[in-house]
Amino acid sequence: MLFGKRQQIVILILAGMLVADFALFGYLPLRRRMIAVKQKRALQTVGIAKASAQNAQLPSLKEQLAKLDRAVGDYERQVPTQRDIGVFLHRIADLMDEHNLREQLIQPGREIETDDLSCIPISMRCKGRLTEIFEFFNSLQTLDRLVRVEQVKLVNDRYFRGEASMETSAVVYYRYKAREG
16 A cells, blocks of 8 residues: 555656646746737737828828928029029019019128028118009019018008008028039
8 A cells, every 4th residue: 555655646746747847848938939929919910000000191291292392392493503693683673663663772781601502681672552562572482583581671651642661681592503412
């Protein structure tokens, strides 16, 4: 009987060792690997969901890009490489004449240089009817050169006859030809 109990203990110990071996070297590593695979799968699912959401936004981004292209327009043409400020100031004077603006004064300021661009401040003064002044500004926007109007001052005449004096600060840009790439 003693031998039978020893045999049972040995069998139980062997069975315990087999269960421990299975748990330590079989089940637990497989369980860790299964958890890692589930985490990777969850991350991939999130990545696919993000990609799908971004893919859905692609048409609107293309539309925004097209709008920006239209808004920027022909930058190369609007910011030329040559200074030609005299020709441009003459064109502004012609526009003032076209819109019947009187007592014209157009003065370029001191040129400001940056790495790639140069800008020339321009002061403009004239008198005319308010509608003529607004038509002048509309024509100024259609010029083939970029002009940024920074300040406009309109003052009514003393007798309120529909005449106004206009003082404007604007900036004209050009690029350096040598640094163009």
